[in-house]
Amino acid sequence: MAYVLSIDDLTVTLGDAERRFTLRAGKWSIAAGEVIGLTGPSGTGKTLLLELLGMLRAPDAGRYRAEPLAGETGAPQAFDSFWKAPNAIALCAQARARFFGFVPQAGGLLPFLTVAENVEISQRIAKRPDPDWASALLGELGLSQIAHLRPGALSIGQRQRVAIARALAHRPFCVIADEPTAALDPENAQAAMGLLIEAAQAGGTATLLSSHDFPTLSHFAMRRMALQITSAPHDPNVVSTLVPLEAQKTASAPQEVSG
Amino acid sequence: MLILRLALRDLFFQKVHLICNIAVLAGVLVPLLVLFGVKNGVYNALIGQLLSNPRSLQIDTSGNTTFTTADAELVRGWPEAGFVTLKTRSQFDFVNVRLDGGRQKRDAILIPSGAGDPNLPEGVQLNASSAAVSAQLAEQLQISTGDRIDVITQAEDRPRQLRVQLAVASVLPPGGVSGRAVLAQIEVLDLVEAFYDAYALPEHGITEGRSFAQRAAVFEGLRVYARGLEDLAPLQNRIEAHFGIRTEARTAEVQGVLNLGRNLNLALLLTASVASLGLAAALVFGFWGEVQRKRQVLASLALMGLGGQRLWLFPLIQALVSAALALIVSFALLGLASLIAEQLFETGLAVGGLVQMTGAQGAVIVVLVMLFVVASSLFAARAALGIDPATVLREGAT
Numbered sequence: 194m195a196y197v198l199s200i201d202d203l204t205v206t207l208g209d210a211e212r213r214f215t216l217r218a219g220k221w222s223i224a225a226g227e228v229i230g231l232t233g234p235s236g237t238g239k240t241l242l243l244e245l246l247g248m249l250r251a252p253d254a255g256r257y258r259a260e261p262l263a264g265e266t267g268a269p270q271a272f273d274s275f276w277k278a279p280n281a282i283a284l285c286a287q288a289r290a291r292f293f294g295f296v297p298q299a300g301g302l303l304p305f306l307t308v309a310e311n312v313e314i315s316q317r318i319a320k321r322p323d324p325d326w327a328s329a330l331l332g333e334l335g336l337s338q339i340a341h342l343r344p345g346a347l348s349i350g351q352r353q354r355v356a357i358a359r360a361l362a363h364r365p366f367c368v369i370a371d372e373p374t375a376a377l378d379p380e381n382a383q384a385a386m387g388l389l390i391e392a393a394q395a396g397g398t399a400t401l402l403s404s405h406d407f408p409t410l411s412h413f414a415m416r417r418m419a420l421q422i423t424s425a426p427h428d429p430n431v432v433s434t435l436v437p438l439e440a441q442k443t444a445s446a447p448q449e450v451s452g
Numbered sequence: 453m454l455i456l457r458l459a460l461r462d463l464f465f466q467k468v469h470l471i472c473n474i475a476v477l478a479g480v481l482v483p484l485l486v487l488f489g490v491k492n493g494v495y496n497a498l499i500g501q502l503l504s505n506p507r508s509l510q511i512d513t514s515g516n517t518t519f520t521t522a523d524a525e526l527v528r529g530w531p532e533a534g535f536v537t538l539k540t541r542s543q544f545d546f547v548n549v550r551l552d553g554g555r556q557k558r559d560a561i562l563i564p565s566g567a568g569d570p571n572l573p574e575g576v577q578l579n580a581s582s583a584a585v586s587a588q589l590a591e592q593l594q595i596s597t598g599d600r601i602d603v604i605t606q607a608e609d610r611p612r613q614l615r616v617q618l619a620v621a622s623v624l625p626p627g628g629v630s631g632r633a634v635l636a637q638i639e640v641l642d643l644v645e646a647f648y649d650a651y652a653l654p655e656h657g658i659t660e661g662r663s664f665a666q667r668a669a670v671f672e673g674l675r676v677y678a679r680g681l682e683d684l685a686p687l688q689n690r691i692e693a694h695f696g697i698r699t700e701a702r703t704a705e706v707q708g709v710l711n712l713g714r715n716l717n718l719a720l721l722l723t724a725s726v727a728s729l730g731l732a733a734a735l736v737f738g739f740w741g742e743v744q745r746k747r748q749v750l751a752s753l754a755l756m757g758l759g760g761q762r763l764w765l766f767p768l769i770q771a772l773v774s775a776a777l778a779l780i781v782s783f784a785l786l787g788l789a790s791l792i793a794e795q796l797f798e799t800g801l802a803v804g805g806l807v808q809m810t811g812a813q814g815a816v817i818v819v820l821v822m823l824f825v826v827a828s829s830l831f832a833a834r835a836a837l838g839i840d841p842a843t844v845l846r847e848g849a850t
């Protein structure tokens with residue numbers, strides 16, 4: 194089950210008459226196993242974009258689809274139409290359970306479950322039990338020794354690794370990580386991001402992550418995209434536009450590419 | 453069901469909050485249960501005292517009215533009426549009694565009775581030639597069940613005495629009819645009355661006198677027992693209205709106890725209503741606060757796609773389980789309280805003790821409390837549904 198997600202002019206506008214914020218996501222796609230790093234100054238809508246793509250917020254316009262890759266099984270999904278269905282809440286919840294995994298900035302773990310159970314829970318919700326894959330993830334992320342502990346007993350870095358394992362346990366199509374390493378020190382940040390990207394690729398999962406952390410991002414091969422304000426500086430109608438950056442391997446100042 | 457298991461795991465993980473909720477519920481429930489139990493105990497004891505004496509249910513006609521067997525049949529057909537018997541003229545109720553073959557004789561009163569008479573022990577049947585005797589009479593003449601007794605009457609103007617032999621079907625318990633008494637069917641009393649009225653009774657060896665065939669069987673009064681205490685007043689009214697007579701019964705006493713019961717129920721209902729208002733407020737805000745506190749957990753579940761429409765079950769399940777535990781604790785404390793109460797108070801309440809509750813009453817209370825708690829948790833359930841799963845991305849914290 195490998196898909197390609199395609200985004201075509203996905204747009205959302207928030208706010209009121211005083212100040213409006215419009216996000217334009219442009220036209221692009223992400224396929225199984227790919228990694229996209231999303232950057233941009235604070236307030237440009239990184240979290241908002243991830244909400245749109247993670248079926249947490251309805252777009253105002255544009256297309257958002259998932260198509261099975263050539264030669265792969267699976268039904269195409271018209272994600273943008275889910276929001277218009279009468280049972281939109283249930284449809285979107287189901288889409289999140291089946292196609293997406295989330296790594297929030299901090300934890301989001303269930304405090305009353307053990308590490309192992311926290312990882313297992315996404316498999317249960319997606320109705321895709323796979324104990325071998327769950328324990329492989331625990332091993333890969335160095336959590337086997339602490340699998341019986343509850344999140345309260347873990348360090349922030351350990352919690353973040355549990356969140357990564359949980360986001361990948363049900364083999365989602367795409368893992369959505371919003372500043373997954375922001376709470377970690379540089380060393381742990383790099384390790385965690387490495388594990389996320391590695392484990393996602395091992396599971397055939399696409400990775401969409403936002404980060405401010407250019408030094409850490411620069412260590413990994415990924416496509417880069419950036420959000421930037423394209424409206425006039427004092428315009429109350431703020432417009433933020435997603436633009437692709439040159440794919441890169443090593444650290445360097447982001448260089449804009451036209452188109 | 454996954455949400456059920458998660459709700460339970462969370463509930464028992466946060467034991468302090470669970471204990472808080474149980475304490476709040478039990479704190480209101482236990483005093484109400486004890487009040488209810490004590491009310492039952494006291495009221496049942498009063499009712500028991502009334503019911504232990506059949507006279508509480510008894511209605512006697514008074515005044516100069518005559519009754520026929522048809523009148524008795526009519527009253528027997530009324531739903532409020534239990535045992536119904538006619539009465540002869542009361543001055544002829546006195547007889548002498550002798551154990552068959554015995555030498556001693558004692559005077560006793562002859563009381564009309566029959567199947568269904570609450571003065572008779574359960575299941576005792578009387579026929580025209582059998583009787584029940586009071587404990588005092590049985591003791592003085594050494595009569596026991598199965599013996600035969602002679603009921604003897606004499607009248608000044610009659611050369612021979614009337615002797616009727618009756619089989620003793622039952623000896624009444626000491627708490628039953630007091631004094632020396634023989635309980636027999638109305639036919640036996642009617643026979644005695646015919647004897648006084650100077651009729652010939654050849655089958656009893658009395659050949660002189662008026663022909664019995666010419667006698668019209670007319671009775672001096674009716675004795676009626678109500679089916680239950682609640683039936684007493686309506687039955688008395690009905691008899692008085694139908695026959696246009698006055699009657700005697702312990703209606704005032706019985707109504708007094710019944711009214712006391714009603715007033716106690718009313719007071720209890722009022723107390724319970726006020727208490728449940730407070731409890732409702734505590735629970736509604738308690739459950740709602742719980743959902744606010746667990747926003748991250750609920751949002752996390754929603755983020756992972758659990759629920760959608762099912763997430764409202766999370767607080768509901770927790771409320772139900774808390775209520776069930778609180779009920780168990782409350783009934784346990786009620787048991788403890790009643791044990792202590794029995795020890796502390798010399799109540800003299802024989803029947804079932806000071807604190808009483810039937811299984812059915814308990815079941816109704818359980819159902820009511822559950823419904824109450826579910827209703828109180830609906831607000832929280834709504835709040836749970838309203839939680840935005842994106843909260844996890846926006847309000848990051850474990």
Ligand SMILES: Nc1ncnc2c1ncn2[C@@H]1O[C@H](COP(=O)(O)OP(=O)(O)OP(=O)(O)O)[C@@H](O)[C@H]1O
Pocket residue numbers: 207208209214233234235236237238239240241242
């Ligand atoms: N509910 C809302 N109503 C109005 N405006 C909103 C709402 N939510 C977000 N915004 C606006 O959308 C813009 C994008 O916010 P968002 O949180 O996505 O930024 P971000 O790029 O994730 O920033 P950061 O790097 O600080 O996390 C902000 O300007 C914010 O003010």
Ligand SMILES: [Mg+2]
Pocket residue numbers: 239240241371
């Ligand atoms: Mg953000």
